[in-house]
Amino acid sequence: MPTDRRMAARLVAIVCAAQVFVQLGAGYWPVLLPELMGRWSLSNSEAGWITSAFYATYMISVPLLVTLTDRIDAKRVYLFGVGCTAVAHVAFGAWADGFWSALLLRGLAGIGWAGTYMTGLKLLADQVDAKMMSRAVTGHAASIGISGAASYVLGELLAQAFGWRLAFASAGLTAAIAWLTVALAVPGRPPPAKSAQPGKLFDFRPVLRNRSAFAYSLAYCVHTLEMNALRGWGVAFLTWVAAGSGLASGLLSPAVVIAVLGLLGTLTSVAGNEASIRFGRRRLVQVAMALSIVVGAMIGFAGAGSYWIAVGLIVLYGMIIWLDSSSLTAGAAGSADPARRGATLAVHSMLGYAGGFVGPLAIGWTLDLSGGMSPIGWGLSFLVIAALMALALIAFSLLRPRELEGDRTG
Numbered sequence: 001m002p003t004d005r006r007m008a009a010r011l012v013a014i015v016c017a018a019q020v021f022v023q024l025g026a027g028y029w030p031v032l033l034p035e036l037m038g039r040w041s042l043s044n045s046e047a048g049w050i051t052s053a054f055y056a057t058y059m060i061s062v063p064l065l066v067t068l069t070d071r072i073d074a075k076r077v078y079l080f081g082v083g084c085t086a087v088a089h090v091a092f093g094a095w096a097d098g099f100w101s102a103l104l105l106r107g108l109a110g111i112g113w114a115g116t117y118m119t120g121l122k123l124l125a126d127q128v129d130a131k132m133m134s135r136a137v138t139g140h141a142a143s144i145g146i147s148g149a150a151s152y153v154l155g156e157l158l159a160q161a162f163g164w165r166l167a168f169a170s171a172g173l174t175a176a177i178a179w180l181t182v183a184l185a186v187p188g189r190p191p192p193a194k195s196a197q198p199g200k201l202f203d204f205r206p207v208l209r210n211r212s213a214f215a216y217s218l219a220y221c222v223h224t225l226e227m228n229a230l231r232g233w234g235v236a237f238l239t240w241v242a243a244g245s246g247l248a249s250g251l252l253s254p255a256v257v258i259a260v261l262g263l264l265g266t267l268t269s270v271a272g273n274e275a276s277i278r279f280g281r282r283r284l285v286q287v288a289m290a291l292s293i294v295v296g297a298m299i300g301f302a303g304a305g306s307y308w309i310a311v312g313l314i315v316l317y318g319m320i321i322w323l324d325s326s327s328l329t330a331g332a333a334g335s336a337d338p339a340r341r342g343a344t345l346a347v348h349s350m351l352g353y354a355g356g357f358v359g360p361l362a363i364g365w366t367l368d369l370s371g372g373m374s375p376i377g378w379g380l381s382f383l384v385i386a387a388l389m390a391l392a393l394i395a396f397s398l399l400r401p402r403e404l405e406g407d408r409t410g
Contacts, residue, residue, distance in 0.1 A: 008127070008128040011124065011127055011128060011186065011187075012124060012128065012136045012139055012140075013139075014181060014182070014185050014186055015120055015123060015124055015136075015140070015182070015186065016136075016139045016140055016142075016143040017143070017178075017181065018082070018120075018178040018181045018182050019116070019120055019140060019143045019144050019147070019178070020143045020144075020146070020147040020178075021147075021174040021175065021177050021178035021181070022082055022085055022116055022174070022175050022178045023143075023144050023147040023148050023151065024147050024150070024151050024154060024171060024174045024175075025085070025089050025109075025151060025155075025168070025170075025171025025172070025174065025175065026147075026148045026151045027148060027149075027151035027152035027154075027155050027231075027255075027258070027259070027262075028089075028151060028155035028159075028164075028167055028168055028171055029050070029051065029054075029106060030051065030152070030231060030232050030233075030234070030235055030236075030258075031151075031152045031155045031156050031159075031235050031254075031255045031258070032155060032156075032159055032164050032167070033047060033051070033232075033233075033235060033236050034235065034236050034239045035159070035164065036102075036164065037236075040097070040098045040099065040102075042099060043364075043368055044363075044364040044365075044367040044368045044372065044373070045361075045364045045365055045367075045368045046099050046364075047236075047364055048232075048360045048361040048362075048363060048364020048365060049099075049103060049361060049364070050099065050102045050103050050106050051106070051228075051232040051233075051360035051361075051364075052232075052356075052357045052358070052359075052360045052361040053103045053104075053106045053107040053110065054106045054107065054109055054110035054113070054356075055110060055228060055353045055354075055355075055356035055357035055359075055360075056107065056110065056353075056357045057107040057108070057110035057111045057114070058110040058111070058113055058114045058353040058356070059350050059353040059354045059356075059357055061110070061111045061114035061115070062114040062117075062118065062346060062349045062350050062353065063204070063346045063347065063350050065077050065080075065081065065114050065115045065119060066114075066118045066119060066122065066345065066346040066349065067343060067346050069119055069122045069123075069126075073126075073188050073189050073190075074119050074122040074123040074126055074189075075123055075182065075186055075188050075189070076188075077115055077119045078115065078116060078119045078120060078123050078182060079179060079182060079183055080115050081111070081112050081113065081114060081115020081116035081117075081119060082112065082115070082116055082175055082178050082179040082182070083112070083179055084108055084109070084111050084112030084115060085109055085112030085113065085116060085172075085175045086112075086172045086173075086175035086176045086179060087108065087112075087172070088105050088106070088108040088109035088112055088172075089109065089168050089169070089171040089172035089175060090168070090169055090172030090173075091105050091108070091172075092105040092106075092109075092168045093164075093165040093166060093167070093168030093169035093171075093172065094165070094169070096168075110353075112175075114353075117144070117349070118345055118346070118349050120140060121136075121140055123186070124136045124140065126189055127187070127189060141266070141269070141270075141326070142266060142270075145262060145263070145265065145266030145269070146262075146263060146266060148262055149258075149259045149260070149261070149262025149263045149265075149266070150259060150262075151171075151259075152235070152255045152256075152258045152259040152262070153255055153256055153259045155167055155171075155255070156253070156255040158170055204343055204346075204347055206337065206343075207336070207337075207343050207344050207347045208347065210335060210336065210337065210344070211399055211401070212331075212335035212399075212401040212402045213331075213332045213335040213336050213344050213348070213401075214399070215395075215396055215399035215400070215401035216285075216328050216329075216331035216332040216335060216348070216401050217328075217332050217344075217347060217348040217351045217352070218351065218392065218395055218396065218399070219285060219289070219324075219328055219392055219395075219396045220328040220329065220332065220348060220351060220352045220355075221351040221352055221354055221355040221392070222355050222388055222389055222391075222392035223289075223321065223324065223325065223328060223352070223355070223392075224352040224353060224355040224356045224359070225355030225356060225358050225359035225362075225385070225388060226292060226296070226321050226355075226359060226385050226388075226389055227321050227322070227325070227356070227359070228355070228356040228359040228360055229359030229360055229362065229363050229382075229385050230314070230317065230318055230321065231258065232359065232360035232363070233360060233363045233364075233381075234254070234257070234258045234261070234314055234318075235254040235255055235258055236373075237254075237300075237303075237310070237314070237378060238254035238257060238258075238307070238310055238311065238314065239254050240373050240378070241303060241304060241305075241306070241307050241310045242254065242307050244304070244305075245305070245306060245307045252311060257311050257314060257315065258314075260315070261314065261315055261318040261319070264315065264318070264319055264322075265318055265319060265321070265322030265325075266322070268319045268322040268323050269322045269323070269325040269326045270326060271323075272284060272288065272322070272323040272324050272325065272326060272327050273326035273327050273330055275327075276324075276327040276330070276331075276407060277407050277408065278408055279408055280403060280407055280408050281327055281330075281331050281401075281403050281404060281407045282400070282401060282403060284323070284324060284327055285324045285327055285328060285331070285396065286393065286396065286397060288320060288321075288323040288324035288327075289324070289389055289392065289393040289396065290393060291320045291323075292317065292320045292321055292386070292389055293386045293389050293390050293393065294386075295313065295316055295317045295320060296317060296382050296383070296385050296386035296389065297382070297383050297386040298313070299313045299314070299317055299382045300375070300377075300378035300379035300380070300381055300382040300383065301375065301378075301379035303378075304374075304375035304378055304379065305375070329348065330404065331401060331404065332344060332345070332348040333345060333348075334404035335401060335402060335404070358388075359385065362381070362384055362385060362388075363381045363382075363384075363385070366380050366381040366384050367381055
């Protein structure tokens with residue numbers, strides 16, 4: 001009905017706008033990483049641990065928080081997540097002063113995102129019809145991608161103008177705006193009917209036995225490992241190359257490069273999913289993984305001597321990484337048992353952020369083990385990520401996940 005359609009569109013717009021405000025602080029830590037490493041005398045491994053703490057707590061929290069939305073109103077879980085995000089950013093700006101405080105507060109931010117990202121989608125799925133939901137998913141992904149990309153530039157500008165502490169405090173303020181928006185403008189819904197088998201809520205064994213869904217989720221794990229290694233260390237790598245090349249920051253500063261990459265990545269992800277439908281999902285994923293192995297293996301060695309070569313390789317690498325992002329998530333969701341789709345998405349997201357935890361840490365460890373930031377250090381760091389992707393490609397090919405309905409299979 002027209003009225004219902006207008007109400008559904010309004011709900012989608014509200015939730016997507018809220019996600020923009022929550023995600024605006026996402027890039028502040030990685031873009032300020034070079035400054036804070038020097039200020040706090042952090043080793044590369046310690047910086048990697050702080051970056052990975054976000055993904056570790058997300059990985060632990062997301063199965064609980066997302067699965068709980070099958071029993072309680074997703075709005076309540078969402079508000080809990082956004083509240084954690086706001087507190088984490090404000091507290092980081094006020095009290096972070098070294099490794100342990102930064103580690104704990106980035107971990108709190110990870111819990112916040114676990115209660116925000118997938119629960120935002122679940123909140124929409126509970127209140128709009130299937131036709132509107134297809135558009136809602138696209139808008140939800142685009143709003144997060146665009147605001148996440150913009151956060152790199154915004155974080156750099158705010159830190160330069162007001163200092164890094166006020167930059168983080170502002171991220172807490174925007175998250176608080178998101179909390180108030182959803183609390184006041186999104187209607188609640190009655191608790192879902194209780195399951196006849198309450199003890200089965202957190203039984204993920206049937207999800208893991210779904211070979212096709214698991215194959216897509218396993219590939220997503222290493223995909224996210226690669227993506228977050230790049231997002232977590234991309235600014236630091238380009239800053240190091242620029243300093244070694246004697247190039248001052250200009251129009252294409254490292255933060256701007258990663259921001260532009262985020263925007264291009266969002267578009268590439270959408271295009272990649274359309275290519276999956278036209279050419280075959282399994283084929284698209286395998287091609288994207290193979291290309292990322294090739295570029296990843298050379299990026300640290302080839303990009304170390306020239307800022308502009310490094311920029312070109314970083315952008316190319318990022319677009320290849322993003323190419324199969326939507327395809328993998330759609331593959332897992334489409335392969336899931338409809339009765340267990342929520343649990344499947346929880347496992348998919350948990351595995352993805354497990355990879356997100358390992359990626360930044362692998363870069364930090366490799367840099368320290370190879371003697372610090374140097375051409376050989378960066379080369380070996382990205383080569384380690386490429387080797388992990390090669391293992392994932394082998395596993396994905398052996399599992400042979402199925403195509404989805406509507407995908408070209410020939």
